[in-house]
Each structure stands twice: as C-alpha cells, then as structure tokens.
Amino acid sequence: MKLATIDNGTRDGALVIVSCDGQSYLPAPEKISTLQMALDNWSVNEPVLQAVYPELKDGKGMSTASLSYLAPLPRAWQWLDGSAFKSHGDLMDQAFGFEPKQLSKPLMYQGMSHQFLSATADVPFMREEDGIDFEGEFAVIVDDVPMGVSAMQALKHIKLLILLNDWSLRTIAIPEMKTGFGWVQAKPACSVAPVALTPDELGVAWHDGRVHLDLVVDWNGKRFGGASGGEMGVGFHDLIAHAAATRDLCAGTIIGSGTVSNKNYREVGSSCIAERRGMETLDTGAAKTAYMSFGDQVRMEAISADIPHLFGIISQKVIKKTS
C-alpha cells in the first residue's frame, strides 16, 4: 500500500491512499484523516486503508496531477536517526579528523521531529557559511514499541518505509559534537519524499531489515551518488531495539538509516557532500568540493528495475531565509 499526505491547510494535512502507479488517489476515511491518526491505532486502521487500495486499481481514484503533497508525517512525535553505514562513518571520521570510534552500540541521535518539509518545497537556510549539506537516507515508521524490545521482535513493528533528505549544517556540526550534547542547530528540518510504502510493496528489495534499493542523488543536475541501502552494518530492527532500550517508542516514531553509503564509494558516489570531502581529504590532504550555495538544487530517488515510482522524488532548491 502507498500512503501520502496532501495539503489541506492544516498542520497535519490529509491522508490519502495512492495507486501503485502514482496516478490516482482516494482520501482516507474521515476517522483516520491523518497518517498519525492511522498510526495511533494501526492494527485496526491498516485493514481499513488496505480495503481502499483495490478500488484504485478499479479506476475509482481521482487524478494526483494537481495534488500538493506534504511529507507523509508533516510533524512527527519522534525522529531518531542512526548512522548505520560503516563506510560513511569511517569517511566522516577522516573528513573531520575524529578518532575512529570503537563502538559496541549503533550510533543514533535524537533529531527534530516537529517539522518535515515536503519533497518539493524550497529549503530556507540562514547562511551558506553554515555548510549546507544534503544526506540521502531511508527510514522506517513504527507503531507503538515497548521498552526493551528485541531486534527480532522489532521487525514486526516496522509499518511504513520512507525516503528522506536529512539536511545538515556541517560547520556547526563539529562544535556541537564536541559539547557532547549532540546536534541542535546543525540539524534543521528534513525533507521527505511524498509516498510512504508498506514494506510488502518492495518485494524482495525489503529483507534483513534493510531497503535493498539504490538511492540516486543528483546535485544541480549532475549525478552525485547511487549507493545501495542494503549495506547497512545493522538493520532497522537493530536500530529500533537500540532506540527502545530505555524508552517506549510511540506510534509514528521515525527511525533513520543515516546517510546511505557503500564501501565502493569511488564507483557509486555518495549521498552527501561531506563524504566526497572525506575522500578528497584522504587523497590530497584537503577537501575541495564546497558545500551548497543558495540556488543549488538536489534531487533524490530510490530506483528499482522491477518496481516503478516507489517513494516518488525529492527535488528541492536551497534558498536564503528571508524574514
């Protein structure tokens, strides 16, 4: 099943069910008029939504052509972002001069969740000097997860998959890391592709708690990366278990993979600029590629030879924030 949220002038938008080809939609029943409402009681609501899906195949849907999509959850109660790709972590340590980390647990931070931007909205930032960078990621949305859940049990709590761009301000990131308090100013709102998928939509591309799809990233119209989500060092189920080690997770919690990255990054490219800078630092002793400028565009899409459309496309312009 494919779900999306459309702009109806409210903070949470209106939940719709989208056809497999992305061309038509039907609104969700009134009692589950937002995705958060659906997630708050997913076991009851999912069958109701699934029952609408076949109607779209029968041509009963309306055209999506003039729809204005929001992020599937325009605001969420929780966003926890992992850093599950080892090649990314290694490169970042090299790029920023950190000691290599000896870790017994997955890396994860608590991100801001009160605002997720739509896939096509311009993204306002205060200053180019803050080091504006994109980060292409996959993420999962869970239902209620009890504290102390095992990784194996966590798998069944994964209800939806999304694709997102986790914007980062690199110049601010390093001083914030040094405080030990983690990121606040360095991690503004993420942008999210319009369609949230139930895992079954991916077929064999969803297994081992990983999204085995290539994430194609273009920066100003030029191919920048196409790494596979399948190379996560730990799966989403492990990330969920880590997140829930000392807390319950509420329905609608979003858990991110961290920047999608592969060992053969020199062939497939990267999902963020910082990685390329890491490579340049390794090769020449200094980073050459600058971070983004106002007016720059970034495009992200997860592709599959077998399944068209999937999450839809993130395509955005970075702009200067005006008061």
Add this chain to the structure above:
Amino acid sequence: MKLATIDNGTRDGALVIVSCDGQSYLPAPEKISTLQMALDNWSVNEPVLQAVYPELKDGKGMSTASLSYLAPLPRAWQWLDGSAFKSHGDLMDQAFGFEPKQLSKPLMYQGMSHQFLSATADVPFMREEDGIDFEGEFAVIVDDVPMGVSAMQALKHIKLLILLNDWSLRTIAIPEMKTGFGWVQAKPACSVAPVALTPDELGVAWHDGRVHLDLVVDWNGKRFGGASGGEMGVGFHDLIAHAAATRDLCAGTIIGSGTVSNKNYREVGSSCIAERRGMETLDTGAAKTAYMSFGDQVRMEAISADIPHLFGIISQKVIKKTS
C-alpha cells in the same frame, strides 16, 4: 491562568482550566479540547480560556479531588533542554572528568518529546546499574517561533511555564556523549508537574526570562535541594533564540532550563544526584552517594512565600520495568 490535562483515555488527554487554589476546574471548550490544540492557535484560544478563569472564582468549577492529571502536554512535538546553570555545568565536568568547556553558545540537546509522564506515575526503568538520577528543572512552552528570532523577540513567545523532572541514566550518558551524537538511551521520558502557568501567575518571580522560585527536592523523604531558578546564566529567551537559530520552532515546543543549580550549592543542596557526587569527588576524590534504587521516591515542588500551589507537586516512585 492555570491549565492542566486530565486523563480521559486518549493519548493527549483533555484540557482543563484550574482555579488559583487548585481546588476546582472547568473543562476547556470543545474546539480546544487539548493543550496542543490550544497552542496551535494560541492568540485566538488564550482569550477563550482566560474567559473561563473568572468563572472558577465564582465557584462554578467542579472539584479536582478525584481528577487524574497527566502531564500538561502528555506528548509534545519538540523538547529542547538547555544547561543554563553554570554551577551545574562546572560540577558535572568535575564529576565526570571532562575538560572545562569554553563555550560561545548555550548548551542544549534535543530530547525525546513523544512521552511526558504524569507527576505521580511510577517511573519504570530497565536496570539500576544504568545510574538512575532525577533532575529538577523549570521549562517554558512557546507558540510558533520563526527561525532567526532575537532573544528580545523570543520573550513574547513564552506562553506557559512548567516544572519537570528530567530523568537521566548517568552510566549510559558518558559513553553517549563521547560519540558526539548526544543522548538517546541516557534520556528517557521526563515527568511533569500537573499545572502549566501563564507567566503572569508568578508576578515578580517571573522576570529576566527566569523563574525566580526555589525548587525544593526531597529524596526518600529527606531534603536534598532547594536551589533557585533565578540563577540561570542565560535566560529562557536566550535559550529560545539559540534553539531557533537554524529552525522554526513549532507551537508547543518545550524549552528546559537544565538542572536548577546555585553557586552556594553547599548551602542550598542540589536538584540531581550527579551534582552531589561532583561535590564528593571534589572533596574526597571519589563519589560516595549512589544513584537511585528501585522503590526510591523523589518529590519536587517550586515554592513561593507569596503564591501557594503554583505548579503542583511531582511525587514519584522508581520501579523496575516489567514486560
């Protein structure tokens, strides 16, 4: 005005207006049946709620005796916690062996916001060995704050004041700080006193963006601390400006002061165990006081010679999480 949220079986509870003496209440009008709904359009909704307040003085309210309070916001879209008391920061550095921080900005982390426990609910933890500690704090709730707001402008966005216990797991905290990613497992859900106050309720005790009240903390029935909230190194308005430097803050964002702490901590005591351990480390080279055990109780209340009742009382027992 005093607001509270009562348990009606839903995740967000039901908003009520409470009388000045805490003895009676009236439900909020249906269109603003939760505190988040009220905050989403505060400029319109506040006068509606304020209009109910005088009715309580006229004896039209119902008794609060049998009410079951939730946290004012049982779940919030954002929780950002500062560390604004210098004496606390200095002691923590000493207790945990960190280099003293040379900071040009306030310290702040992104906390989990999807669950705030009620003031009297038992608080379940997985393990005593995680180093269970309380942290008494004041916090503010804001309406929508635009990115780049100045500290001066930020003052007028402070709509409500609350009192909370920011639970911390100290054994996990240090390794998480060393990752640079900040806290996830070390910071489970906070507990919150039942009543949220508009700042005018504090009279002169609210000025300079600070709550000039003593926070009295008892651990297992014994006085542990009574530090004043007035000694914040930066005010709540500065914390808001810091938080909003690169992001909009949504209505209902909660901004915390960090553990209330005073320079004369040897006289007034502390609002968390880690501080006392810091003193012991300073004095004898090692911490003596253990963190909390299952069955331990903690009580917190902000007191004023002039104004009774205020936020109400946090009074809780720490228990072992059972599956």
